[in-house]
Amino acid sequence: MSALEWVAFAAGIGVVGLTLWRWARGRWTDEGRATVTKLGWLWLLGLPYFVTWFYSYSYHYRLSFAIVPLMIMPTAVIVAKQFQFPVISYQSKQRTAMFLATMAVIIGVSVPGIVNALYDPNAGWDWLWTDKLPDDHARYVSGNKALMRLVDGLQIYLDEHPGETMRVVAPNVKRLPFFFPTQDIRIDRMPTHLSELDGITYFVYGTPESGSDFNTFAPGANQVLGSLALATTDPGNTTAIMRRAWWEDDGIFKYTIFELHLDNRFKQPPINGPANEEVEFGDFAQYLGYDIGGLEFWPGRKLYMHLYWQVLKQPTADYMIFVHLRDKDGNVIQAWDGPVSWSRDGNYYSTLLWEPGEILTDERLLVFDKTDAPLGTDYQIVIGMYDLATDARVPVTVDGNPEGNGYALANPIAIVPVPS
Numbered sequence: 001m002s003a004l005e006w007v008a009f010a011a012g013i014g015v016v017g018l019t020l021w022r023w024a025r026g027r028w029t030d031e032g033r034a035t036v037t038k039l040g041w042l043w044l045l046g047l048p049y050f051v052t053w054f055y056s057y058s059y060h061y062r063l064s065f066a067i068v069p070l071m072i073m074p075t076a077v078i079v080a081k082q083f084q085f086p087v088i089s090y091q092s093k094q095r096t097a098m099f100l101a102t103m104a105v106i107i108g109v110s111v112p113g114i115v116n117a118l119y120d121p122n123a124g125w126d127w128l129w130t131d132k133l134p135d136d137h138a139r140y141v142s143g144n145k146a147l148m149r150l151v152d153g154l155q156i157y158l159d160e161h162p163g164e165t166m167r168v169v170a171p172n173v174k175r176l177p178f179f180f181p182t183q184d185i186r187i188d189r190m191p192t193h194l195s196e197l198d199g200i201t202y203f204v205y206g207t208p209e210s211g212s213d214f215n216t217f218a219p220g221a222n223q224v225l226g227s228l229a230l231a232t233t234d235p236g237n238t239t240a241i242m243r244r245a246w247w248e249d250d251g252i253f254k255y256t257i258f259e260l261h262l263d264n265r266f267k268q269p270p271i272n273g274p275a276n277e278e279v280e281f282g283d284f285a286q287y288l289g290y291d292i293g294g295l296e297f298w299p300g301r302k303l304y305m306h307l308y309w310q311v312l313k314q315p316t317a318d319y320m321i322f323v324h325l326r327d328k329d330g331n332v333i334q335a336w337d338g339p340v341s342w343s344r345d346g347n348y349y350s351t352l353l354w355e356p357g358e359i360l361t362d363e364r365l366l367v368f369d370k371t372d373a374p375l376g377t378d379y380q381i382v383i384g385m386y387d388l389a390t391d392a393r394v395p396v397t398v399d400g401n402p403e404g405n406g407y408a409l410a411n412p413i414a415i416v417p418v419p420s
């Protein structure tokens with residue numbers, strides 16, 4: 001609720017409470033005071049339910065039906081006491097007019113709610129008498145598509161794992177436990193370290209509930225958020241620490257569900273081009289090898305490349321990776337700079353988040369867009385690291401010997417004409 005809504009809410013309680021208190025003290029008979037007492041007990045007995053509803057379930061009007069009578073009862077009593085039904089006092093035209101005006105206001109306030117229920121933005125005006133929304137699930141999907149896509153996906157997991165407890169971390173997605181009251185659904189806060197997700201099946205990142213776009217967060221501030229950039233979308237990839245399993249954006253809410261395999265963090269995946277020597281960057285990272293989708297470039301070609309790193313020590317700066325295509329004289333033909341596993345949503349796994357012993361797969365897309373590069377086979381790829389804040393490059397050692405500030409990969413690269 002906004003500040004203005006809180007003010008209106010408190011003002012309404014204050015007006016009702018003050019009116020009942022004044023009438024109980026002087027303007028009512030013993031019967032009137034007894035009525036106020038009953039209303040007080042009604043509110044008091046309903047208070048625990050009201051607090052539960054207001055805190056956890058007031059996000060949807062359909063869930064308010066059971067609590068609405070408790071909320072409107074005192075107001076109804078006040079209106080009934082203030083304006084006696086006009087059939088009893090026809091002699092007072094003023095009272096009759098006041099009564100009719102009050103009824104008109106009450107009915108007028110109710111009309112928008114009635115009309116709102118008749119129209120569905122996705123199914124139109126005729127959903128009540130057609131099969132456009134045949135059941136509650138369909139009706140919920142109509143207004144909460146992203147949430148129900150999340151719910152349906154989790155239900156598939158439960159159907160495929162009968163008898164197993166599903167453990168889900170979904171920060172601030174307060175509607176989710178409503179659908180899975182017997183499962184382990186944790187919505188309290190955003191975890192900051194991957195160790196907090198040990199034993200968790202799914203991590204749910206929701207916008208706006210869990211946070212905003214990734215490029216609004218400070219790099220290196222949250223290991224869990226940064227690690228989402230390491231997720232694969234390939235269901236056949238069994239070495240990634242997490243998989244971007246499914247997602248949905250309905251224009252209001254957006255949920256991305258990550259299937260966790262955190263036991264892979266400290267396991268070395270298969271490497272097509274393993275390093276045949278001990279290559280270290282600074283004192284914090286060891287280069288383990290690489291693989292690439294091809295050894296030939298031509299204008300417009302796209303190649304996926306993976307670099308594999310093992311963390312030796314906690315880095316103290318946010319380092320970027322440079323990947324250079326150089327000619328035989330060392331001239332840079334094209335450079336692809338960026339953080340580790342930068343994703344299109346602006347997220348990346350900052351070196352500030354690395355942990356000793358962790359093995360990282362850094363995936364990057366190399367797009368060759370040079371049209372005037374000389375054709376030939378005397379090219380090589382050189383990789384290195386530099387401090388984002390200072391541009392200072394990280395020194396490289398090979399088998400303990402200084403190697404400058406870059407490391408050349410073994411396979412030669414060729415630039416060839418565009419295939420016909």
